Amino acid sequence: MEKLKLLIIQPQKIFLETEFDDIIIPGKDGDFGVFYGHTPFISVIRPGILEIYNNSEVTKCAIHDGYVTVENNIVTILCEVVEKADEIDKTRAEAAKERAEKRIKSNQDEVDFRRAEIALRKAIARIAIS
Amino acid sequence: MGNIRDIKSRIGSIRNTRQITNAMKMVAAAKLRKAQQGIIKARPYADNINHMLATIKFKSRETDLKIFVQPEPTAKCALVVVTADRGLCGSFNSFVIKAALQYLKDHPNTDLFCIGKKGTDIFKKKDVKIIKSYTGLFNEMNFSVSLDIASDLKHHFFSNEYDHIEVIYNEFKSVIQQNIVQKQVLPIPDIKVLEGVSLLDYLYEPGEEEVIEELTNKYINVEIWRILLESSAAEQGTRMTAMDSATDNASDLIESLTLQYNMVRQAAITNEIIEIASGAEAQNQ
Numbered sequence: 001m002e003k004l005k006l007l008i009i010q011p012q013k014i015f016l017e018t019e020f021d022d023i024i025i026p027g028k029d030g031d032f033g034v035f036y037g038h039t040p041f042i043s044v045i046r047p048g049i050l051e052i053y054n055n056s057e058v059t060k061c062a063i064h065d066g067y068v069t070v071e072n073n074i075v076t077i078l079c080e081v082v083e084k085a086d087e088i089d090k091t092r093a094e095a096a097k098e099r100a101e102k103r104i105k106s107n108q109d110e111v112d113f114r115r116a117e118i119a120l121r122k123a124i125a126r127i128a129i130s
Numbered sequence: 131m132g133n134i135r136d137i138k139s140r141i142g143s144i145r146n147t148r149q150i151t152n153a154m155k156m157v158a159a160a161k162l163r164k165a166q167q168g169i170i171k172a173r174p175y176a177d178n179i180n181h182m183l184a185t186i187k188f189k190s191r192e193t194d195l196k197i198f199v200q201p202e203p204t205a206k207c208a209l210v211v212v213t214a215d216r217g218l219c220g221s222f223n224s225f226v227i228k229a230a231l232q233y234l235k236d237h238p239n240t241d242l243f244c245i246g247k248k249g250t251d252i253f254k255k256k257d258v259k260i261i262k263s264y265t266g267l268f269n270e271m272n273f274s275v276s277l278d279i280a281s282d283l284k285h286h287f288f289s290n291e292y293d294h295i296e297v298i299y300n301e302f303k304s305v306i307q308q309n310i311v312q313k314q315v316l317p318i319p320d321i322k323v324l325e326g327v328s329l330l331d332y333l334y335e336p337g338e339e340e341v342i343e344e345l346t347n348k349y350i351n352v353e354i355w356r357i358l359l360e361s362s363a364a365e366q367g368t369r370m371t372a373m374d375s376a377t378d379n380a381s382d383l384i385e386s387l388t389l390q391y392n393m394v395r396q397a398a399i400t401n402e403i404i405e406i407a408s409g410a411e412a413q414n415q
Binding site: 009010011012013014027028029032039040041042043044066067069071076078080 | 171172174272332333334340344348352355
């Protein structure tokens with residue numbers, strides 16, 4: 001199978017540059033996969049887990065935001081926060097999860113609620129892969 | 131000619147000053163290197179976003195969005211001035227403040243936002259009203275510091291408080307050259323599409339508007355981040371050259387004072403010898 005190229009770019013650095021067979025990306029409207037020959041495509045990313053399959057290896061990253069473009073079998077992800085499993089502080093993530101849950105339960109106005117929901121998603125993604 | 135002890139203590143104090151300026155020069159050089167690396171590392175991200183925005187703007191049907199509509203010359207403006215937190219960096223702060231005051235004079239319908247302690251202090255002294263000031267950002271330069279500023283500016287812009295947002299800052303050219311630059315951050319200025327770049331038709335998910343919104347968000351964040359990095363590099367560059375010439379001056383001063391010290395000392399010795407000699411002469415007679 002032919003390989004695709006992946007570039008994950010952060011404002012501070014290039015996070016990852018690699019080749020892969022298949023990738024699962026948490027899009028705003030749901031997770032989607034990209035194989036070789038995908039049509040040109042832009043999507044916004046929601047907080048979740050990014051899974052990169054290469055040969056039989058899987059790399060998982062927690063991603064918080066950003067957008068992805070697919071063009072000529074090059075997948076480019078631009079995001080501000082993305083972490084590999086060994087970079088995550090699990091206790092901090094768990095504390096953040098509790099905080100977010102409390103905020104959701106206290107049922108404040110809509111803006112706060114949405115923010116808490118995003119924070120909760122981020123925390124869950126972090127905990128899931130760490 | 132001064133007292134021999136005075137000269138000696140002056141030499142001592144100048145030597146101390148030279149040590150400090152020299153140390154500051156070294157520190158500035160190290161920080162400059164860090165800021166320069168930051169600029170280089172931010173480039174792929176910023177270039178990519180600019181390219182995407184250019185592509186989308188070229189293809190988009192949503193050209194009447196606020197972020198794409200260029201403002202009238204008399205429109206309400208938010209001016210962000212980027213200064214340093216510390217002094218001792220030559221003309222770095224004074225030039226950018228001068229440029230800002232000129233802009234305020236030419237565009238009365240403008241509110242001022244200030245980054246950096248020096249600028250905040252000076253504008254306060256001059257009784258210029260500051261809407262918000264951000265200080266102490268440059269000690270610990272990381273991406274999150276730019277997010278606060280960016281989110282404030284976005285809020286002001288999208289709530290229609292301001293029609294455009296301008297930033298005046300020092301752009302880093304080289305260690306000895308910094309340019310004062312005025313840049314429109316919002317609405318997004320006309321971006322040139324790089325030559326040889328494919329303008330493909332993309333599928334948008336969820337929708338074109340959401341994608342543009344997310345892109346705009348990211349664009350402002352990274353734009354502010356880049357400006358902070360540029361300004362920080364320029365600051366360290368000017369500080370380095372300022373401290374370098376201060377160290378040189380101190381060395382020159384020490385040299386000439388040492389010469390003076392030796393002359394005074396010599397004169398004192400000659401005097402003493404003359405006294406002894408004439409005393410002995412008097413006794414002989």
